[in-house]
Amino acid sequence: MCIGMPMQVVAQHSESATCLYRGEESVIDTMLVGPQPVGAWLLVFLDTAREVLSETKAKQISDALEAMRLAMQGDNHIDHLFSDLVNREPQLPEFLKP
Template structure:
């Protein structure tokens, strides 16, 4: 299984970018998404950017990853990290609706 990490571009290049997540800098291959400007958010799998995402989407993914980290440590109080989901009915994705 591969988990996507939201990373912010710090320094852009033609085929790669220096990106940051939780204070850690990594050189990321950007050939699939093209050159991105500093401040752009990328969804990264195995040091390769696969998608350009919004800052809001990056925050949601980072919150979900933090909740997973807390759950793995035995914590159970992380509903605040899913504020967009708490107290609303689940909805099927459009392609599954009839």
């Protein structure tokens, strides 16, 4: 199983970029997404960028990963990481609605 990490570009190279996640820099292959400007957010699997993300989507993914980390440590105080879901009724996707 592979989990995608949202990473922010801090330097662009020819077919790779230096990206930052939780304070650590990694060199990421960007051949699938093309060159990206500094500040762009990428969804990265196994040191390869697979998708360009909006800042909002990158934050949602980062928050979900943080919630998973906390839950694995036994901390159930994670509601603040899902503010878009708390206090609302679940909605079916359009393709499942009658």
